[in-house]
Amino acid sequence: xxxxxxxxxxxxxxxxxxxxxxxxxxxxxxxxxxxxxxxxxxxxxxxxxxxxxxxxxxxxxxxxxxxxxxxxxxxxxxxxxxxxxxxxxxxxxxxxxxxxxxxxxxxxxxxxxxxxxxxxxxxxxxxxxxxxxxxxxxxxxxxxxxxxxxxxxxxxxxxxxxxxxxxxxxxxxxxxxxxxxxxxxxxxxxxxxxxxxxxxxxxxxxxxxxxxxxxxxxxxxxxxxxxxxxxxxxxxxxxxxxxxxxxxxxxxxxxxxxxxxxxxxxxxxxxxxxxxxxxxxxxxxxxxxxxxxxxxxxxxxxxxxxxxxxxxxxxxxxxxxxxxxxxxxxxxxxxxxxxxxxxxxxxxxxxxxxxxxxxxxxxxxxxxxxxxxxxxxxxxxxxxxxxxxxxxxxxxxxxxxxxxxxxxxxxxxxxxxxxxxxxxxxxxxxxxxxxxxxxxxxxxxxxxxxxxxxxxxxxxxxxxxxxxxxxxxxxxxxxxxxxxxxxxxxxxxxxxxxxxxxxxxxxxxxxxxxxxxxxxxxxxxxxxxxxxxxxxxxxxxxxxxxxxxxxxxxxxxxxxxxxxxxxxxxxxxxxxxxxxxxxxxxxxxxxxxxxxxxxxxxxxxxxxxxxxxxxxxxxxxxxxxxxxxx
Amino acid sequence: xxxxxxxxxxxxxxxxxxxxxxxxxxxxxxxxxxxxxxxxxxxxxxxxxxxxxxxxxxxxxxxxxxxxxxxxxxxxxxxxxxxxxxxxxxxxxxxxxxxxxxxxxxxxxxxxxxxxxxxxxxxxxxxxxxxxxxxxxxxxxxxxxxxxxxxxxxxxxxxxxxxxxxxxxxxxxxxxxxxxxxxxxxxxxxxxxxxxxxxxxxxxxxxxxxxxxxxxxxxxxxxxxxxxxxxxxxxxxxxxxxxxxxxxxxxxxxxxxxxxxxxxxxxxxxxxxxxxxxxxxxxxxxxxxxxxxxxxxxxxxxxxxxxxxxxx
Numbered sequence: 001x002x003x004x005x006x007x008x009x010x011x012x013x014x015x016x017x018x019x020x021x022x023x024x025x026x027x028x029x030x031x032x033x034x035x036x037x038x039x040x041x042x043x044x045x046x047x048x049x050x051x052x053x054x055x056x057x058x059x060x061x062x063x064x065x066x067x068x069x070x071x072x073x074x075x076x077x078x079x080x081x082x083x084x085x086x087x088x089x090x091x092x093x094x095x096x097x098x099x100x101x102x103x104x105x106x107x108x109x110x111x112x113x114x115x116x117x118x119x120x121x122x123x124x125x126x127x128x129x130x131x132x133x134x135x136x137x138x139x140x141x142x143x144x145x146x147x148x149x150x151x152x153x154x155x156x157x158x159x160x161x162x163x164x165x166x167x168x169x170x171x172x173x174x175x176x177x178x179x180x181x182x183x184x185x186x187x188x189x190x191x192x193x194x195x196x197x198x199x200x201x202x203x204x205x206x207x208x209x210x211x212x213x214x215x216x217x218x219x220x221x222x223x224x225x226x227x228x229x230x231x232x233x234x235x236x237x238x239x240x241x242x243x244x245x246x247x248x249x250x251x252x253x254x255x256x257x258x259x260x261x262x263x264x265x266x267x268x269x270x271x272x273x274x275x276x277x278x279x280x281x282x283x284x285x286x287x288x289x290x291x292x293x294x295x296x297x298x299x300x301x302x303x304x305x306x307x308x309x310x311x312x313x314x315x316x317x318x319x320x321x322x323x324x325x326x327x328x329x330x331x332x333x334x335x336x337x338x339x340x341x342x343x344x345x346x347x348x349x350x351x352x353x354x355x356x357x358x359x360x361x362x363x364x365x366x367x368x369x370x371x372x373x374x375x376x377x378x379x380x381x382x383x384x385x386x387x388x389x390x391x392x393x394x395x396x397x398x399x400x401x402x403x404x405x406x407x408x409x410x411x412x413x414x415x416x417x418x419x420x421x422x423x424x425x426x427x428x429x430x431x432x433x434x435x436x437x438x439x440x441x442x443x444x445x446x447x448x449x450x451x452x453x454x455x456x457x458x459x460x461x462x463x464x465x466x467x468x469x470x471x472x473x474x475x476x477x478x479x480x481x482x483x484x485x486x487x488x489x490x491x492x493x494x495x496x497x498x499x500x501x502x503x504x505x506x507x508x509x510x511x512x513x514x515x516x517x518x519x520x521x522x523x524x525x526x527x528x529x530x531x532x533x534x535x536x537x538x539x540x541x542x543x544x545x546x547x548x549x550x551x552x553x554x555x556x557x558x559x560x561x562x563x564x565x566x567x568x569x570x571x572x573x574x575x576x577x578x579x580x581x582x583x584x585x586x587x588x589x590x591x592x593x594x595x596x597x598x599x600x601x602x603x604x605x606x607x608x609x610x611x612x613x614x615x616x617x618x619x620x621x622x623x624x625x626x627x628x629x630x
Numbered sequence: 631x632x633x634x635x636x637x638x639x640x641x642x643x644x645x646x647x648x649x650x651x652x653x654x655x656x657x658x659x660x661x662x663x664x665x666x667x668x669x670x671x672x673x674x675x676x677x678x679x680x681x682x683x684x685x686x687x688x689x690x691x692x693x694x695x696x697x698x699x700x701x702x703x704x705x706x707x708x709x710x711x712x713x714x715x716x717x718x719x720x721x722x723x724x725x726x727x728x729x730x731x732x733x734x735x736x737x738x739x740x741x742x743x744x745x746x747x748x749x750x751x752x753x754x755x756x757x758x759x760x761x762x763x764x765x766x767x768x769x770x771x772x773x774x775x776x777x778x779x780x781x782x783x784x785x786x787x788x789x790x791x792x793x794x795x796x797x798x799x800x801x802x803x804x805x806x807x808x809x810x811x812x813x814x815x816x817x818x819x820x821x822x823x824x825x826x827x828x829x830x831x832x833x834x835x836x837x838x839x840x841x842x843x844x845x846x847x848x849x850x851x852x853x854x855x856x857x858x859x860x861x862x863x864x865x866x867x868x869x870x871x872x873x874x875x876x877x878x879x880x881x882x883x884x885x886x887x888x889x890x891x892x893x894x895x896x897x898x899x900x901x902x903x904x905x906x907x908x909x910x911x912x913x914x915x916x917x918x919x920x921x922x923x924x925x926x927x928x929x930x931x932x933x934x935x936x937x938x939x940x941x942x
Contacts, residue, residue, distance in 0.1 A: 031942075221942065222942075223938060223941035223942055224941050224942075225941055229941070232933075233933035233937065234933075236931070236932075236933045236936075237932060237933050237934075239923070239930055241919055241922070242719070242722075242723065242919065244715075244719065261936070261937065263912055263913045264936075265931050265936070266915040266917075266919070266922070267915075267919070268722055268723075268908075268913065268914055268915075268919060269913070270719070270722070272715065272748065273744050273745065273747075273748040274744060276712060276715070276745075277712075277714075277715035277744075277745055277748070278715075280708070280712045280715035280716045280719070281715045281716070281718065281719035282719070283716055283719070284688075284706075284715065284716035284717060284718065284719030284720040284723070285719040285720070285722065285723040285919075287706060287716070287720060287723075288719075288720050288723035288724045288727070288920045289723070289724070289920045289923050289924070290723045290724075290919050290920055290923065291923070292719075292723075306709050306712075307709065307712065309709075310708060310709050310712075314706075400934075400938055400941075400942065403933060403934045403938055404934045404938075405932070405934065406932070407930035407931070407932050409922075409923060409928070409930050411923050414923075416633065416924065417633065417634075417635060426651070427651050428650055428651030428702065430650070430702065447634075447724075447920065448683075448684075448686045448704035448720065448724065448727050449633075449634030449636055449637045449683070449684055449704075449724055449726060449727050449920070450633070450634055450635075450636060450683065451634075451635045451636045451639075451683055452683070453683065453704075454682055454683050454702065454703060454704045454705075455704070455705075456698055456699065456705040456706075456707060457705065457706045457707065458705075458706075458707035459691075459707065459708065459709050460707065466705070467699060468696075468699060468707075
């Protein structure tokens with residue numbers, strides 16, 4: 001744990017403005033020169049329920065949530081359930097304070113809204129405060145907000161208090177409020193923030209702050225982005241102008257960003273009756289030559305299985321997004337998990353012929369989105385981006401220049417009418433859309449409306465002109481050609497070198513992970529090395545076709561490796577063993593599936609006790625599974 | 631200049647252009663009503679001035695799904711029940727293409743029923759032909775959504791306890807702006823109705839009675855039939871929704887009593903198509919989206935220019 005960081009947790013109920021307040025706060029800190037990273041925890045409810053957002057800020061780059069946190073702003077839950085239901089739900093009103101105490105670091109700060117929260121309702125509160133050397137600020141934010149504006153503005157009051165205690169100049173926040181708020185509510189908000197700020201300075205001695213904000217400086221201009229923003233912008237820069245979808249958490253974020261922006265870019269967004277239709281619409285648009293996408297989360301993606309197979313068989317370019325959440329079935333809708341890996345790799349009947357990418361960071365999400373469109377259209381193959389609720393919602397700073405790129409509207413091997421005239425046709429003029437040869441397995445396509453391009457696309461096996469055929473030789477030729485694309489794609493991806501290794505090259509041990517765990521694993525690796533354990537990490541961002549050789553080289557270079565993933569059945573380890581066919585005896589697993597992403601500390605502990613010391617895992621929320629035969 | 635020179639091409643079209651030269655052996659049985667749809671379509675397409683390469687025929691699964699194997703145009707043989715979502719996106723992507731979707735009664739009213747309801751509701755500018763033979767043919771004779779109550783089959787050994795779906799009423803209630811029924815045994819009417827449906831700017835649904843001589847021998851051959859638009863017994867105005875609703879119900883009931891009523895039941899030429907609605911609210915470009923990808927001069931927008939500032 002670094003002492004020179006602020007991890008500010010704002011807690012309340014859904015609907016209390018937690019998300020927007022924390023976003024402004026994070027942006028203000030970013031603008032001041034700090035690196036920021038947010039972690040969001042929320043229930044599947046419109047109003048009420050325990051919600052918090054953590055903003056971690058440091059002068060050094062941050063790429064994960066921290067271990068616990070050091071500043072709590074407990075607003076109280078203004079939408080708490082009726083006290084009569086207390087026997088079942090507990091006292092909801094006091095939850096923003098009560099439920100956040102376990103993870104608050106020693107010496108941390110508590111600011112609570114005494115207008116809504118009564119610590120007398122929390123068992124042993126005073127004792128715990130003393131034991132942990134917490135600094136408590138009891139502020140009636142509710143009355144303060146009510147007197148000068150509206151009660152809901154107590155989140156602004158809380159930010160004013162935070163600024164006073166940690167030494168953040170109010171101007172930094174004010175500037176953002178001026179950008180984001182309409183005139184009518186702007187003035188009362190600014191007044192409330194100022195009053196709260198002054199009140200703290202009057203009533204408390206803040207000259208020697210308990211927790212202060214670090215100072216830093218960026219080399220270049222930064223932007224605050226989420227994984228969902230990055231995926232949407234990547235799609236737009238690849239010329240994607242058609243999206244079809246059905247709302248489902250957390251995929252809804254990408255769908256919303258695209259739907260809000262496509263009309264002004266002359267694109268089309270369709271909210272349709274179900275996810276089967278959504279995927280089918282994307283196929284229909286792509287068949288006409290348009291760059292199109294769809295996506296969903298677990299259950300909705302399950303409905304896309306059959307259209308996905310149709311895209312594979314008809315070789316229709318298609319990009320699908322799968323935003324994982326905790327399953328099975330409805331599971332825990334707002335909680336992250338990486339348990340849809342096998343679902344995305346194998347769903348739909350027959351041999352799967354698809355590409356699956358799993359970006360690890362916000363910056364990488366933009367890259368992966370662009371790469372997905374390039375591969376889908378170049379190779380006429382469905383390409384999926386699998387990510388999760390963690391990456392979709394986390395905000396972090398990325399250099400603005402990362403997004404300053406040229407657009408790429410290229411639709412790959414699609415012929416013009418002039419080119420079509422040169423292509424083989426049947427006697428009556430039907431275009432050979434599915435030729436047996438074709439470089440890298442790709443047979444160029446035409447699109448409806450083009451002269452000289454007519455063909456039949458069908459989910460049945462088909463001959464070069466597209467007609468249904470069950471001829472064994474044709475079948476094998478077509479299957480082999482489609483499979484050949486995957487080899488060519490693997491070679492392309494190897495050239496990209498998207499696999500990220502972190503830590504000393506000659507390390508004794510390895511950690512293998514995929515997707516959104518990257519940042520947390522890398523922070524754990526740094527700490528392990530600081531503490532004298534020689535370890536490096538490899539994050540795999542391409543799951544199909546699998547980077548077998550790169551992973552083999554990595555595993556060959558270490559004595560033992562721990563596979564870190566957020567699910568209960570070690571799916572990524574299983575995939576790795578299946579693809580490599582070796583190394584099973586050296587791969588143990590550290591799993592977490594309780595709905596909360598890993599903290600770096602948990603990986604450090606899991607690694608140390610199990611891989612280095614062969615001991616028992618301390619009482620954290622993860623699970624260790626030894627290597628096969630161990 | 632358009633990248634799609636087949637679209638809007640003015641020339642004489644011979645109906646034989648729609649017949650593949652090396653015609654695949656039809657998998658339909660002798661006497662199958664599906665031949666009637668194929669024939670009517672080959673007749674209607676030249677009449678509306680659409681060439682094979684500006685036509686996209688999207689089908690589902692079943693005997694009816696083979697339609698585009700025997701009609702030479704652009705074709706998309708999709709999966710069971712999903713012809714409509716594929717077809718309507720194709721139309722949105724390139725509205726210049728004539729889009730016709732087709733499938734059976736199981737495909738359209740059963741597994742794809744949700745899409746049928748929503749496509750009708752949205753009033754996409756396309757034609758949808760449902761081959762209604764009151765049976766599942768390709769899987770060998772199971773009870774379908776339009777089989778009469780009491781219909782016995784291997785999967786309903788005691789006779790179906792379900793009343794059949796009411797395709798015309800469902801279509802009207804869902805929002806289709808053109809609803810008709812015709813029959814394979816009535817080729818002239820079928821061709822005329824198909825032509826009107828394709829010329830209609832909106833969702834045109836045709837419930838096409840196609841006799842199945844193999845698996846539904848008990849079913850009527852749909853003769854004799856009455857054309858409600860021609861018959862003196864029916865003084866009927868298809869632009870009157872209330873009258874249409876009443877006559878649709880009567881038609882659906884009478885089919886199972888042995889009387890076949892056909893014709894155009896409803897048309898609303900005033901209602902804007904979905905494409906027009908979307909363009910009106912600024913959610914669809916005036917130029918076909920598909921053209922943009924072939925236009926070397928198009929200035930593609932960048933996220934950096936459009937959106938980056940709000941993240942600073």
